[in-house]
Amino acid sequence: MAFRRTSCGTFSCPAGTAPTPMTRSEESEVEVSAAACCRCSASNQVRDRSKEPVLVCVVCPAGRAAKNDECHACTEGYAPEGASECAACPTGEVPNHGRSDCTPCAPGEYADGETCRLCRFPRFLNGNNCIWWHLPMIVLLLLFCSALVFLGHRIAKRRRRRWTESREEE
Numbered sequence: 001m002a003f004r005r006t007s008c009g010t011f012s013c014p015a016g017t018a019p020t021p022m023t024r025s026e027e028s029e030v031e032v033s034a035a036a037c038c039r040c041s042a043s044n045q046v047r048d049r050s051k052e053p054v055l056v057c058v059v060c061p062a063g064r065a066a067k068n069d070e071c072h073a074c075t076e077g078y079a080p081e082g083a084s085e086c087a088a089c090p091t092g093e094v095p096n097h098g099r100s101d102c103t104p105c106a107p108g109e110y111a112d113g114e115t116c117r118l119c120r121f122p123r124f125l126n127g128n129n130c131i132w133w134h135l136p137m138i139v140l141l142l143l144f145c146s147a148l149v150f151l152g153h154r155i156a157k158r159r160r161r162r163w164t165e166s167r168e169e170e
Contacts, residue, residue, distance in 0.1 A: 008037035017041055017055055039069060044084040046071055062100030074099045076114065092128045 008030060013019055017038040022030070030036040033053035040047055040057035046066050048056040059082035060071035066084050074086035078095040089095055089102035094111050096103050105116035110128045119130035 006032050008032060011037040013038035014055065016057060042084075044082045063098045078102055 007028070008019065008022055011019075011032055011034075014034055017034070018041040020037055020039045022037075031053070034055035035047065035052040038055050040055075042057065044059055044066050045057040046060060046069050048058045060066050060079070062081040062083075063079055064071040064073050064083075065079040065086045066072075074095070077086040077088045078099045078101055079086045080100060086099075089111070092111050093102035093104045094114055094116055095101075105111050105128075108125060109116040109118050110125055110130050117130070119125040122133050123130045124133045
């Protein structure tokens with residue numbers, strides 16, 4: 001009597017897992033078990049390889065994100081516990097040392113990528129941007145000069161009108 005060999009194609013994956021896509025040649029080479037035939041179905045979970053051949057799905061610790069069935073450390077941004085991907089910090093914040101959360105920059109500092117930097121003279125802090133202070137000063141100076149020219153023109157016009165009126169009276 002011949003027995004049919006069990007394969008991953010006929011294996012029933014436990015709840016919370018899904019079949020691992022395999023070719024027929026790959027399927028014939030693996031030992032049939034939940035760890036070999038199934039994968040964690042939640043995007044924020046990875047298999048605990050120390051428990052094989054049993055498939056145990058775990059979430060990645062803070063500062064790491066699930067990718068290709070492994071927990072990878074975030075190289076940019078942060079990841080809270082159980083994250084499926086690393087995320088960028090909000091404006092004005094940088095990742096903490098363990099990359100598990102974001103920390104706001106101190107007053108007078110701005111977020112420059114992954115670090116907080118002090119905004120020093122001749123620059124000033126505008127939101128989360130450290131900008132050259134001369135630029136706003138130039139704009140203010142131009143507005144002031146425009147106002148002076150306008151007022152000077154009006155004063156000269158009044159003087160001309162008074163002079164013309166005084167000559168007409170004579």
